[in-house]
Amino acid sequence: MGNQLVGIAPSEIFPVEHYLTDHSQLQFDASLGSTRFFKVARAKSQEGMIVVKVFALHDPMLPLVKHRVHIEEIKSKLQSAVNCLCFQKVIMTDKAVFLMREYVKYSLYDRISTRPFLTMIEKKFIAFQILFALRQCHTLGVCHGDIKLENIMITSWNWVLLTDIASYKPTYLPDDNPADYSFFFDTSRRRLCYIAPERFVKTSAELSNQLLPSEDHVKKGELTPAMDIFSTGCALAEMFTDGRPPFDLSQLLAYRNGEYDPNPHIDTIDDKEIRDLIKSMIQLNPADRCSAELYLDEEKNKIFPDYFYSFLQPYLQMFSATNPIISPDEKIDRLKSDINGIINMLLPSNDSEECTDGLVLIVQLVTSCIRGLHLSTTKIQALDVLLELSTYCSAETVLDRIVPYIFHMIQDVSPGVRKSALHGLNNTLSTVKNLKPSDANTFPEYIFPGLINVAHDDAVIVRTTFAQIISQLAQTGLRFLKCCQNVQEDEPTSSAFETELATLHEMVQQSVSSLLTDSHNIVKQTLVNSNIIELCEFFGTQRANDVILSHMVTFLNDKTDKHLRASFFDNFVNVAAFVDQQCSPILCPLLQQGFTDSEEFVAKKALNAMSHLIEKRLLQKTALYQLIRDISCFLIHPNLWIRQATVGCFSATARMLDDVDVQCKILPVMKPYLKHSIILVDREELVMNTLKDPLPRNIYDTVVKCSIVETLVDILGERKKARTIANTGHIPLTSVTQSMHQNSALRNLIRKLESEGMTEIVEDQLLALSKHILKVHKQLAFDNKYNSKGKINIGDTKLNVHCYSIALARSQHSKLQDPMTLGNRRRGIDDHHQSVSNMNDEWKCMFGSPELSSSKQMHSSRNPSPIGGSYTSDVQPSPSHSIEGPTDMSYIHYRYAPCKLELRKLISHRQECHEMTMRRHEWAEQEVWKPRLPPPGWRLRSQLVAHLHEHKSGVNRLVTIPNTSLFASCSSDSYVRIWDCVKMEGKNIANRSKQVYNHQNGALYGMTTCRNNQSLATVSHSGSVVVLNLESNSNKLNVIQMKQLDLQEDGCAVDISYLDSGSQMVLVYATVYGSIIGWDLRAPKLAWKVNNDIKQGIITAMCLDTRQSCLTLGTSSGYHTCWDLRFRLPIATIAHSKAVRVRRLIKHPSEPSWIISAMQDNNEVTVWNLESGSKQQTLWASSAPPLSNSQV
Structure with a gap:
């Protein structure tokens, strides 16, 4: 083992961004690691993020051309390999060699340590794809040479891409010099080694001094598929052991010499078939290793389910193809139509747990599309697909992989999507079973904190949906706590359970209180109508009384929403039954308020609520007797539903009380309204047949709506007394008759009632219902007053059109109307002056103005008429109005409101501007393309006029400024420069730009003139659109408007044009992601936006x-x-x-x-x-x- 250098040491080391400065189309984003062999960076290009591997050139004698040709050959061979990602572009300069490929966020090494962790079925599918990718490469005659987890890319939907094919790395390495291995293969500095043992050979010492030795000395042979199989086996062993590598360099060399056994490490894998597969792939003898294709065939229906081969791989390949590119919206639309077939494919009749787990692969495919969706319809479809899948997935899959994306949808800009996401969240959580102890805090720590702002959402439909599901969410949260408590029953967790429950109560209470005090009644109504009893059970007695019932009582204060008051009586019985004795004192006043409601169906619901309270024995006897006396008059109410509900209350009371109480307390109250005595009060149908005829509906409505109902009740009472006195033989007092004669309105009302059928019996019925009638009348008066605000009654205006005939022989200066006529018309104007004074000019124009101008009357009368008369209106136009006629001699005048005249003028002006703009464009076009004859003696020749060198990078666009000698240039160096052609005729020694603008952030790709050629608009790689003002007296271009694009949503702009049709000033620019955007320079927001097919x-x-x-x-x-x-x-x-x-x-x-x-x-x-x-x-x-x- 030695410490020799494997290459020439550079005199100066530069960072990777230094080498990217010469490439204007690339923008450095981040360094991905640097070694002596390669410097790796992530860069932004016009088509998105890419990976750039930079090999700095320190020795010009290196055989780089052969390697370039080999890389391009591999790219050509693997064009059809769907699981391979080759280098897509190779650039050679005098400084460095650049290898470029598409950027993928995660490698398999990153993914195995990222939450949610890979499940066993995901690991198997990844292993299947790695072998599938190897089969693709080996079939086409390509070997990888450096397979490891860092070179296996994985997408968010678990699609594997085998990348960084190491054709430029040596096949064989010296076994006595670790420097070569470290230089070429140990880029991660983890010291692990997946190189096949047969690639380590004994070499002479002098070869180690070369950076890339020639193939004749080092590369004794080509890469073989068996070498890739060994590396793949090591990568699979690391994946299935959750990141523990089977070999480092020293262990691999020891394994090569028979001094190390990796089997104990591999035996930690639970699945025996996977253990056997890996052991077969890492055998020391290359001949004992099988091919990738053979491994795939042998492990079918063993390690790899059959649907990997028959369905999943080809189906996911369709979504992963780059030609054609399928947008996320199209993917979801396809998944929505296929989901039932997918579930049937992955869930055969045996319904095994392994088959069920396979759906997690489809869940990953769906969730990978969610952040890229643009259409609300496809977002809702994605929620439907996730809900369908959640019914078959495990609790871990639902909570870790589905619920977070539903919460992402809850933050969507579309209220419809947020509404569907709330329903999806509720339905998804309700399907979760078999919880783990770690899931106990899911609701207090994740679910409800994420929903805390939904109760204050801007959209009413979202708040209404939240009110609809919050009771079910609360019950589901309680179920989570209880299930986890049962799992941990051996541990002393009662105090922890109470603490978590209290936290859950506080969070739900906060949302419920917000919903019950919402500004829109539909939200409150939905909450109490959606299983309110479940919320009561969740809160318990005390909180149900303090939180729910106390807020529900306020519903009765809303006098404008009858449905809200009705919903209170529909639901408060169950709440009262749950709260029990705590609400007993308030039941009687609440019912009494409902009995006198101005809406009869609310009163009927209050009576039904009373009947249910009686059946549940929630009313005390003293309160019950008082309520029975209050509702007894309803036995003759004109509304059949109210009479039936009242009879129901009496019958329910009779069933609850004993016979003595019924005879002593109930029958005496009912007797005045019965035709004859009755014994079986508990039989509702018998009581209904015994009732007297009800008060006629027409009389009831007339009395309730009249303005003197109190006086009428008093008079009816006096008349009853008079009849009683008369029946005893005495003479009645005359005060009743005198009161009627003195009050004409009362006299007319009684006559009307008598004409409608009011008799002495009906008068007695009115007196029996008098208290109820008075309360309902007051409520109606209040409602009418409230509802009449903001309305203008134009029915009371007296607008009469007067016609006058004028003899032509009369003098032009004679008066048109006599004094009587003028006086009558003045009185008419005075009568409706109060109403018309409240109208604006437009209404006055339609319905008349209070006064006439005498001068205009005279002017109108002087217009001669062809039929010997003149037509005039009672109302003449004010100076702000106009009268138009066909000619001055016409006897018909047309009157228009100012807005209509202004609209006509505006349309005419816009038409003129548009025609002038079109002519200007056509003239300019003809002028540009019109052939010009050269002057006599002119000959074509090549002559340098000027050399402009101020730009430091590529010039991307030149734009002429019409009607001037100027033109503008924009460059990748972020500069815009204005040049004057007049100064380029050889008179100046140095040609300099006239004006300069430095964008300072990103290359400039597009430019156009705008604002009647007074401004320039540019687009940059950083996503900004800048409008510059052209000023002749300044050497700088000033920014007058700027807009920043959302790079995640639209990407940067690539080109720009100006739309000037006279009526609009719109900059039109196109973005990388296919958006075409119109920006009206006169408005802060975008004018329009469309999307080109990506x-x-x-x-x-x-x-x-x-x-x-x-x-x-x-x-x-x-x-x-x-x-x-x-x-x-x-x-x-x-x-x-x-x-x-x-x-x-x-x-x-x-x-x-x-x-x-x-x-x-x-x-x-x-x-x-x-x-x-x-x-x-x-x-x-x-x-x-x-x-x-x-x-x-």
């Missing part, structure tokens, strides 16, 4: 047509999509046959439906017809055959 690739270019009604996009996959901006719909799509990137797009100068597109390869420029979808012309500047698929 399957068409990343948007790379865009252009507007001449009329600015259509926007054409170009993508990285060669698609050209035309959007109609008027309807914001895609109307045409053209795909390039080679699917190469679209570099730039411009509109055709003469054909409105044609575009000119510059493609990535072969210097191709194509003219496309969007209307027909065909090529019109192609410019080909390449040595490759024209229109061929070969790329140069």
Whole structure:
């Protein structure tokens, strides 16, 4: 063992970000580790996050070209290998070599230590995919060479990607020099070693001095599949032992020499079949190891279930494919349609636990899509799928993998999604069985703290849903505590249980109190109608009285919501029965308030509640007798439901009391309302048949709604006394008759009642119901007063149109109306002046104004009429109104409100602006493309006008500023510079930019003029859209507006255009994730937003047509999509046959439906017809055959 260096020591060591500065398309994000061999970084590119491996060049004689060719060959071979992730791009410079591939967040090494930990079925599926990936590689003649957990990537839905194929690393290593192993393979510094034993050989000492020795000296042979099998066996052993590696370097060398046995380490794995598989894969003799394909065949229906082969691998492959890319919304939509078949596939008739655990793989697939969903419908579908899966999953899977994502949905911006998430949470938790002791604190520590803000949600529907499910959530939380208490019954946990229960009570009480005091009555009503008794049982007697009943009583104070008051009487009986004696003193007043409610169906529900209270024996006898006397008058109430409910109360009382009490207390109260005596009061149908005829409904309604009901009751009482006196033979007093004659309203009311059928019997019935009628009348008066606020009664206005005929022979200066007419009209105006004065100008224009202008009357009368008369209105327009007519000689005048006239003027102005804008665009277009004849004697020649070198990185866009000699440039160095062409005619020694703006954060990719060419708008890689003001008297560009994009939601903007149609000033920019956004510069918020199909690739270019009604996009996959901006719909799509990137797009100068597109390869420029979808012309500047698929 030696300490020799394996390469030339560099004179200076730079960090990895130093090497990325020369690549403007890459932005350094984070270092992923650096060794002497490779420096690894995560970088942002236009297409997302990538991994960049940097090999710094210190020896120019290294044979790097061969390695590059080999890497590209491997990439070509493995294009169809769905479980392999090759290096996608290799860049060689004079400083370093860059290997680039897609970034995947987790390696298998990271995943085995990340919660939720992998279950056994997940580990088996990962092992299956690793072997499947090896079979793909070995079948295509590719060996990996460095398989370890760090090189096995795993997605959030457990899809395995075998990456970093080590074709550039030596096949054989010296067994006496650990420096070579450390340099090439020990990048994690964990000192573990998964290299096959046969790869360690004895070598001469001088070879160790070379950084990458030639293949003739070190690489005595090629990699073999058996070497990869050994490394895979070591990786599987580490995964199934939860991160304990089977070998380090010294142990592997000892194992090679027969001095170390890894079997004791492997025997810690519980599954015998897995132990046997790993032992077979790490055998010392390569010939004893089987191929990956043979292992897959042998372990079918043993370690790996049959559905791994027949269903799961091909099904997940569909979701993991990169061509075409399937969006999360499309994945969920597919899963929703397939979920029943999936469950049937993974749950055969034997319903074994292992098969049930297989659903966790589908759960991972669903939850991996949730954060990327955009549509509310697919979010709700995802919740439905999770709920369906939760009924078959274990408690651990539900609590660790499903519930957290449901909570993520509860924070969604859509109220409909939040509502569905609450229902999903309740239903999912109700399915959880077989809890562990560690799950006892799930509700007090996780569930209810996460729901604490839902009771104050902005959407009423969300709060209503929470009120609907909170009782079930409370019961489920109590069940969790009790189940865990039963599991731990051998331990002294009673005090802990009481503490946790008290905490749970406090949290639920906080939410319930908020819901019971909500500003919307529907929330309160939903809470008490949704198993309120379950909440009472959860809280216990004292808390039920203090929290629930005390808040429910306040429902009766709401005089405007009859349904809320009715819900109180529907539910308070059960609460009162649970609270029992604590609420007895308040029962009688609550019922009495309900009896006199202005809504009869509320009174009926109060009577039903009283009947239930009697049956439950919750009313004391003294209170019961008082209530019986109060409701006895309802036996003649005109409402049949109230009479039936009243009879029910009497019958329930009779069933509860003994016969003596019934005869002495109940029958005397009922007797005035019965036709004849009755004995069986407990028989409701008999009592109903014995009742006297009820008070007529029309009379009852008339009396309740009249304004002098109190006076009427007094008069009816006096009339009854008079009749009583008259029946005794005495002469009645005349005070009753005098009162009626003195009060005309009372006299008219009694006449009306008598005409409706009021007799002496009816008068007695009214007197019997007088107390109830007076209370209901007061309540109705209050309700009418409350409900009339804010209303304007225009029915009382007296708006009469007067017509006058004027003789043409009369003098023009004669008066149009005589004094009598003017006086009558003045009185009419005075009558309705009070009402009209409250109207605004628009209403006055429609319904009339109180006064006329005499001058305008005279002017109107002087307009001659073709039929010998003139038509005038009683109301003339004010100066703010206008009168229009066909001609000055017309006798018909048209009157318009100011808003209508202003609207007409605005429409006319906008039309003129639009026409002028369209003409301006057409003139500018014609001016640009119009051929100009060169001056006499002119010859084409190449002459350098100016060399502009201020930009430090690639220039991404040049934009001319119309009507000036200026143009602007933006670059990846974050600078915008303004240049003056006049100063480039050779008169200046140095050409400098006229104005400068430094963005300081990210490369600038797009730029356009805006605001009538007075401003510039740019988009940057950092996600900002900046509007700069062009000022001639300053050398700096000032920011006047800026908007920051959400990089997680939309990504950065890639191109920008300006939509100026005269009526709007909209910046249109496209983002990496396919969003097309319109930002009206006059408003703080976005004007509109649409999404291009992400399957068409990343948007790379865009252009507007001449009329600015259509926007054409170009993508990285060669698609050209035309959007109609008027309807914001895609109307045409053209795909390039080679699917190469679209570099730039411009509109055709003469054909409105044609575009000119510059493609990535072969210097191709194509003219496309969007209307027909065909090529019109192609410019080909390449040595490759024209229109061929070969790329140069």
